[in-house]
Amino acid sequence: MPHPTKIIHLLKKDILLELRQQYALYGILLYVASTIFVLYMAMGKPDAEVWNGLFWMIQLFICVNAVAKSFLQDSKERMLYFYNIAGPVDFILSKLLYNVIIMLVMSFCSLLIFCLLLGTPMQNAGLYIGITCLGGLSLSLVFTLLAAIASKARQQAALLAILGFPLIIPQIMLLVRLSRAAFGEVFRAGATWKIAGLLVGLDVMIVLLSIILFPFLWKD
Amino acid sequence: MRHNWWKIVSVILLLYTFTAGFLTPVPDLGNLHQSIRNLYFHVPMWSAMMTLFSVSVFNAVRYLRTPDPRYDLLSSRYAGTGMLFSLLGLVTGMIWARYSWGEFWSNDPKQLGTAIAILIYLAYGVLRNSITDLDKRGRVSAVYNIFAYCILFPTIFILPRMVQSLHPGGQGVEGNPGLGGDNLDPIMARVFFPAMIGWSLLAVWIATLQVRYSVLHEKVLNHDA
Numbered sequence: 001m002p003h004p005t006k007i008i009h010l011l012k013k014d015i016l017l018e019l020r021q022q023y024a025l026y027g028i029l030l031y032v033a034s035t036i037f038v039l040y041m042a043m044g045k046p047d048a049e050v051w052n053g054l055f056w057m058i059q060l061f062i063c064v065n066a067v068a069k070s071f072l073q074d075s076k077e078r079m080l081y082f083y084n085i086a087g088p089v090d091f092i093l094s095k096l097l098y099n100v101i102i103m104l105v106m107s108f109c110s111l112l113i114f115c116l117l118l119g120t121p122m123q124n125a126g127l128y129i130g131i132t133c134l135g136g137l138s139l140s141l142v143f144t145l146l147a148a149i150a151s152k153a154r155q156q157a158a159l160l161a162i163l164g165f166p167l168i169i170p171q172i173m174l175l176v177r178l179s180r181a182a183f184g185e186v187f188r189a190g191a192t193w194k195i196a197g198l199l200v201g202l203d204v205m206i207v208l209l210s211i212i213l214f215p216f217l218w219k220d
Numbered sequence: 221m222r223h224n225w226w227k228i229v230s231v232i233l234l235l236y237t238f239t240a241g242f243l244t245p246v247p248d249l250g251n252l253h254q255s256i257r258n259l260y261f262h263v264p265m266w267s268a269m270m271t272l273f274s275v276s277v278f279n280a281v282r283y284l285r286t287p288d289p290r291y292d293l294l295s296s297r298y299a300g301t302g303m304l305f306s307l308l309g310l311v312t313g314m315i316w317a318r319y320s321w322g323e324f325w326s327n328d329p330k331q332l333g334t335a336i337a338i339l340i341y342l343a344y345g346v347l348r349n350s351i352t353d354l355d356k357r358g359r360v361s362a363v364y365n366i367f368a369y370c371i372l373f374p375t376i377f378i379l380p381r382m383v384q385s386l387h388p389g390g391q392g393v394e395g396n397p398g399l400g401g402d403n404l405d406p407i408m409a410r411v412f413f414p415a416m417i418g419w420s421l422l423a424v425w426i427a428t429l430q431v432r433y434s435v436l437h438e439k440v441l442n443h444d445a
Contacts, residue, residue: 145367152360153350162346166339167368170375202374209370213363216284 010094024069032110040117048121063139068157071147088218099140107136128182135175145210233418258316264419265309271420272302277369280362292358301427303341310334333376340368
């Protein structure tokens, strides 16, 4: 049922819009930089545990803002147009991919700024970058579906945060524990892969749920 | 009578639980002493909550297949009652924790799981209130209900794993058999299983009353009564 060409076209449309308008991308980058800067002024250079926790909290807020900007800016008329040219599955898959790309870019930038300002207490940088990518991917998937739900209600951005924070708790907990592996903490054999596997499994489930449930939201 | 037999069963089972729960001997484990009797009251709250949330999500799926407002009403009222029982479970658990573990909140995975469930279904309530169009409300809250339920289950299974399997020399959950539920003394099992069933039936009864009340409320609003 999903058409790869349609998905690619919708994705290209979103990316082009982004590159030309440059409104959301730079807006979120500025948000990232300001937030981390304020955090730095408040915390200085914290030690590893605090650093880790703060990083994932910042990731969470960045994700909420990034997804809110990307999904909730399409007006009703534009949505009607998309309704005519593409199916719901193609639309949601392209939105998922788009948000994943945006979130990966933002995660990288925030990791760079974090390391620059708050120091680099991690021992295994490559592993941490990988975990950051996995984290960005997971967060953006959940929030994309929630943005689809919240876009049907009033007070959309606030509702996105309200709906999202309880549902994201398991993933944040998994990510925080997993990223301790990059700080040199010793895990029981195979636990790292188990946690990573759990995260990937959750992501797959969320993508499947999005594909199944989004057509019902689409029917407006 | 044909429709109400299960209510009578629930009352009988609960009366049995309350009397036998306090009169039968219980094993004396660690620092639990007699407070282990709370097992008959605290753990069944969980089973009641899960039953209610499962019925709620089942009705959400039914609503998505045929948009009958009845299913939406059932789904939302069962979720609301489920939240009541999760609050009760949390409170009974906190009281128990205060006397056996020393503090009300001790970062235990089951406590965290309940807290997350409460937050999720509170958000469900907020979502329902923020949509005014009735059809849209039913559809969107059904979608969120299904999504939240599918995430809730992995959370409840992930959290115990988090505390136990990470650190090689770690503690995990304090070896409290009341929480594990696996190594249940047969004396307690005789009261425990009827308690689970009795409380779940009571929970469903309360939920059906909520539904009937809501239906009457809607009829009054529509001037049908």
